[in-house]
Amino acid sequence: MLARRDFIVRGAVGGACLLTFTLAGCETRLTPARARAAEVPFRTLAAADVATVDALGETLLPGSSTAGLAHYIDHQLSGDPADSMLMIKYLGVAAPFTEFYRSGLRATNAASQSLHGRPFAHCSPEQAAALLSQMAGGHVEGWQSPPSGLFYFVLRSDAVDVVYGTKAGFEQLGVPYMAHIEPPSRWGE
Amino acid sequence: MQAPSSLPRDPVDVIVVGSGAAGSNMAARLAEGGKRVLILEAGPARTPAHLISSTLYARRVKWTGPPVLDEGKNPVGFVFNAAFGTGGAAMHHYAVWPRLHAEDFDMRSRHDRGLDWPLKYSDLAPYYDQVQQEAGIRGDATREIWRPPGAPYPMPPVPVFPQGTAIARGFAKLGKTVAPLPLAVTTTHYHGRAQCLWDGWCDSGCPIGALANPLTIHLPRAAAAGAQLVNDAAITKVLTSDDGTRAVGVEVALKDGTRQTILAKVVVLAAFTVENPRLLLASATGRHPQGLGNSGGFLGRYIMTHAAGLVYGLFAEETRPYMGAFGGQLVNQDSYPKTTHRGSGAFGSYQWMIAQAVKPNDLLGIATTRPDIFGAALHDFMKRATRGFAGMTAVCEDLPVSDNRVTLSSQQDVHGVPIARVTHDTHAESVSLWKASLSEGKEVMRAAGADEVWTGPPGSMHIMGGTVMGTSSTNSVTNSYGQLHDIPNLVVAGPGLFPTSGGVNPTFTVHALAARSAERLLATWPQVVG
Numbered sequence: 001m002l003a004r005r006d007f008i009v010r011g012a013v014g015g016a017c018l019l020t021f022t023l024a025g026c027e028t029r030l031t032p033a034r035a036r037a038a039e040v041p042f043r044t045l046a047a048a049d050v051a052t053v054d055a056l057g058e059t060l061l062p063g064s065s066t067a068g069l070a071h072y073i074d075h076q077l078s079g080d081p082a083d084s085m086l087m088i089k090y091l092g093v094a095a096p097f098t099e100f101y102r103s104g105l106r107a108t109n110a111a112s113q114s115l116h117g118r119p120f121a122h123c124s125p126e127q128a129a130a131l132l133s134q135m136a137g138g139h140v141e142g143w144q145s146p147p148s149g150l151f152y153f154v155l156r157s158d159a160v161d162v163v164y165g166t167k168a169g170f171e172q173l174g175v176p177y178m179a180h181i182e183p184p185s186r187w188g189e
Numbered sequence: 190m191q192a193p194s195s196l197p198r199d200p201v202d203v204i205v206v207g208s209g210a211a212g213s214n215m216a217a218r219l220a221e222g223g224k225r226v227l228i229l230e231a232g233p234a235r236t237p238a239h240l241i242s243s244t245l246y247a248r249r250v251k252w253t254g255p256p257v258l259d260e261g262k263n264p265v266g267f268v269f270n271a272a273f274g275t276g277g278a279a280m281h282h283y284a285v286w287p288r289l290h291a292e293d294f295d296m297r298s299r300h301d302r303g304l305d306w307p308l309k310y311s312d313l314a315p316y317y318d319q320v321q322q323e324a325g326i327r328g329d330a331t332r333e334i335w336r337p338p339g340a341p342y343p344m345p346p347v348p349v350f351p352q353g354t355a356i357a358r359g360f361a362k363l364g365k366t367v368a369p370l371p372l373a374v375t376t377t378h379y380h381g382r383a384q385c386l387w388d389g390w391c392d393s394g395c396p397i398g399a400l401a402n403p404l405t406i407h408l409p410r411a412a413a414a415g416a417q418l419v420n421d422a423a424i425t426k427v428l429t430s431d432d433g434t435r436a437v438g439v440e441v442a443l444k445d446g447t448r449q450t451i452l453a454k455v456v457v458l459a460a461f462t463v464e465n466p467r468l469l470l471a472s473a474t475g476r477h478p479q480g481l482g483n484s485g486g487f488l489g490r491y492i493m494t495h496a497a498g499l500v501y502g503l504f505a506e507e508t509r510p511y512m513g514a515f516g517g518q519l520v521n522q523d524s525y526p527k528t529t530h531r532g533s534g535a536f537g538s539y540q541w542m543i544a545q546a547v548k549p550n551d552l553l554g555i556a557t558t559r560p561d562i563f564g565a566a567l568h569d570f571m572k573r574a575t576r577g578f579a580g581m582t583a584v585c586e587d588l589p590v591s592d593n594r595v596t597l598s599s600q601q602d603v604h605g606v607p608i609a610r611v612t613h614d615t616h617a618e619s620v621s622l623w624k625a626s627l628s629e630g631k632e633v634m635r636a637a638g639a640d641e642v643w644t645g646p647p648g649s650m651h652i653m654g655g656t657v658m659g660t661s662s663t664n665s666v667t668n669s670y671g672q673l674h675d676i677p678n679l680v681v682a683g684p685g686l687f688p689t690s691g692g693v694n695p696t697f698t699v700h701a702l703a704a705r706s707a708e709r710l711l712a713t714w715p716q717v718v719g
Contacts (some may be wrong), residue, residue: 060563085245090269090552092259129564136561150586153560157550160557164571165245165550173549173575175511178388179242180396 023077032075032162034070040071042077042096048119049073051058057120057159059128064159072162078099087157091150104151107144108135113141196419196441201227204423204439204461205416206468209277210696211682211703212459214320215406218707219457220414220596224714226285227451228416229441231423231460232274237404239282240394244551247393250274250281254423255602257463258610260357261593265613266649269552276403278283278461279696281394283516284401285542286326288317290337290525293538293691300527301590301620302511302536304491304688307660307669314339316398316701316708324401324700325379328371335522347387352508352579353518359637360521360543367519367543372652373401373697374514380547389546391515393555425604427456427679433476435719436679438489442604455710456717457671459682459703462492462652465597466685467609469656469666481517482673482681485662489595491654492613493690496623497649498583499541499556500630503574510547510555510578516694517542517581524583524629525692533628535621537586538692539632545580558645574629579639583626586648586692586700588616602623615647623647651695670709678717682706 021030021040029040042050049071057064076086081095088097108131112120115134116127123131134140138149162170170177202224205216212228220226239250252271272278276710291310296303327344330336346369349357352373360367375384375398385399397404408418420563428438428450438452443488466489470480480488521541523635524530528655529538548554555574562570593614602622615623627644634642659665661673665688671681682703684695691698 008701016235036705058392061499062494062565063568064646065529077478083249085249089248089251090266092264092266093257095253136563156560156563157557158553160550160567161245164556165243165548165554173297173571175575178386178390180388180390181241183241183243183246 021071030073036066036068037132042070042074042124043083045070045077047075049102050120050133051121052108052119053155055123055128056108056155059132060156061159061163064163067162069159069162071099084094087161088154091154095145096111103144103156104146107146107148107151111140111143195417196422196449196451197227197417200438200454200654201225201544202453202592203227203455203457204229204274204453206279206439207364207459207461207464208275208402208408208418209461209683210282210699211405211460211713212457213411214700214703215457215459215682215707217407217410217414218417219710220416222409222707222711223717226259226411226416227453228411228418229422229424229439230275230418232272232420235275235280235404237384237396237398240395240396242388244393244548244554247281247579250394255606256695257609258598258599259610260610261613263496263613263615263647264374264649265492265611265652267463267611267652269350270649270652271463275408275418280402280404280694281392283391283514283518285694286295286321286371286373287436287520287540287693288337288339288379289691289693290335290538290700292527293689294502294530296527296689297426301538302527304657304659304664305690306688307468307665310337312669313698313701313705315706316676317497319701320704321699324373324406325375325382326371326375327369327617332368333520334366334368342371346375346519347372347376347514349518350387350509350515350544351506352511354436355506355508355579356502356581356633356659357636359633359635362636363525363633365521365633367521370520370542372514372518375399377638381433385514385515387546389511389513389515390408390546391552396586405425416544423604424460424468426607427458427468427481429472429474429476429481429676431697434676436676440553445651455678455680457682461613461683462513462655463609465681465683466655467597467607468596471606482656482666482675483680484675485664485666487657487666489655490587491590491657491688492593492611493587493589493596493687494613495587495647495651495690495692496585496615496619497645497650498585498623498630499558499580499645499648500583500627500634501580501643501645502634502637503641504577504579504637504639506577508577508579509650510575510580513544513546517545520545524626530622530625532584533621533625534618536618537588537622538620539583539585540692541581541583543581544581547578547580549575556640557644560575580636580703581630583623584692584694585623585628586619587690589654589689590614590616593654651690653684653690653695654685656690658686659688670706678719680706680710
């Protein structure tokens with residue numbers, strides 16, 4: 001075992017290690033928020049997917065889209081599932097998880113079209129909230145797989161992870177982080 | 190840790206499959222007993238430096254091995270409860286180490302429910318005492334009025350933080366008792382280990398040696414005694430003699446796709462509750478057509494998992510819910526007698542783990558306790574809950590059901606071994622027990638003065654059974670030492686041996702059983718190896 005001081009020192013030395021995004025052909029270490037601000041190209045999510053994720057994020061937890069929710073999900077889906085940090089790992093869904101997200105986003109838009117006559121990203125805040133309430137309860141007429149309640153839970157968890165699951169997120173809430181080994185990125189800075 | 194290329198070419202005394210709580214304990218004791226021990230770990234090498242303090246990074250150390258089909262009305266939650274790599278699931282366990290009670294060992298005889306163990310509490314008590322001294326448990330044996338006989342804890346209990354004080358008030362108002370939670374976490378510098386800072390990062394794995402995980406306790410001992418640990422070495426088959434009476438070694442699949450046979454006098458399977466029966470089923474031969482150790486048809490059966498009775502409260506006072514250990518601060522076992530809640534159709538035991546440290550996010554985090562809230566209201570909830578949140582969890586006994594079992598799927602892993610399907614439907618009396626725990630928990634929170642009280646779904650904690658011990662192959666897979674009735678030099682270790690789950694966390698009992706098994710193997714070595 002090592003002393004706690006050693007870990008803190010090691011963490012500080014390795015503190016520049018952020019998520020790796022490819023920007024202008026170069027691998028760059030960025031937080032998801034900065035990846036969004038820099039308009040880093042997506043590798044797995046299509047443009048329409050991103051718009052839906054952003055709209056879901058803003059409805060589930062305002063601020064999560066600017067915190068880089070779509071880039072975070074895209075980054076995690078684009079890597080080795082063994083290294084995934086997505087909550088979905090815990091929820092009985094077999095890796096890889098890309099089809100789960102794509103199917104869920106398709107089902108969200110289909111339900112939105114059926115309920116409100118428009119894609120989810122074009123819904124008013126009230127319309128979006130109404131659909132999410134139905135999804136949370138698992139009662140969306142005509143909903144296709146995955147289960148709406150599970151998809152709601154996963155996206156909500158991702159949004160919470162990006163906003164509050166980081167050292168910066170802890171600080172927003174006044175929670176002391178007290179790390180033994182600092183995570184390599186203060187996401188949300 | 191060594192690379193697969195370091196696999197020995199010549200026979201060893203003991204192969205231990207898996208490096209978690211049971212495997213590391215057995216390996217240390219057998220190596221210290223003079224045996225040449227090889228630990229084969231299917232997962233990657235993990236060191237304390239991998240245990241990053243982050244709920245997000247913690248997900249990387251959970252199970253990423255062969256897929257497990259997690260099915261039934263009440264799935265066991267395999268990925269969250271398991272891990273892949275050095276230290277196994279114990280690497281990120283919460284170190285809540287209560288003992289089973291005497292009535293857990295003969296439940297069939299006393300209550301006509303479940304199964305009897307082939308040993309009694311008094312048989313295991315000396316090993317609980319032995320392990321608690323070497324691992325270090327903090328607590329107060331006197332205040333644990335429910336505790337079965339045993340040596341006092343070697344360390345004083347943890348101080349109670351405001352979350353614990355708030356909930357304890359509710360128990361006291363209802364005339365119930367709380368005591369310090371027995372935790373295998375250091376409150377003082379113990380055997381050279383650092384003391385806990387009560388930072389609540391246990392689920393991410395404790396890298397400073399305060400929590401008694403295998404990286405801190407038994408793997409260093411095993412290495413010091415000469416045991417060799419090889420990572421990324423997946424067992425594809427346990428090999429047996431032509432007459433089927435002896436294990437002779439294992440077949441290992443390496444990362445480069447090659448396979449190697451390693452011979453041993455004794456094979457210990459300590460690959461956790463699902464992988465152990467999977468390997469035994471997948472190692473079927475002409476002599477053992479239904480799998481090794483399955484002559485009685487019990488292999489894979491009686492899978493159990495504790496239903497979590499999750500109860501939360503929001504207080505006006507500041508509770509600092511992020512302080513403490515992930516497992517909690519206090520314990521109550523008033524509901525341990527099996528028939529406590531018979532009036533509500535329940536059977537079994539439960540204990541409360543009180544005032545568990547929480548983080549804002551993650552499966553057990555603050556946000557997840559109210560999944561119905563979203564939008565601006567979620568931000569508001571997070572701010573209020575960070576200030577005044579409190580929670581406690583009932584560890585609810587799961588009655589053993591024969592049809593709750595591990596079987597082989599038609600799907601195969603990358604090495605061509607069938608993957609496991611785990612089916613689990615909670616017994617009706619266990620469901621009633623879980624409901625009874627929620628009723629009691631809400632009453633406690635209200636008595637404590639919580640402004641809001643709510644409950645969570647029946648999450649799955651711990652996985653047990655599947656290779657249960659008993660008196661013969663007519664009722665079980667192994668004897669009380671984990672030796673297969675059919676193949677005595679093939680030994681199972683871990684919570685898979687449990688014939689009943691009890692209402693407490695299993696890791697302390699896993700260690701006590703492993704210590705007893707290792708002692709037996711060393712004492713009877715000539716007979717065991719033939």
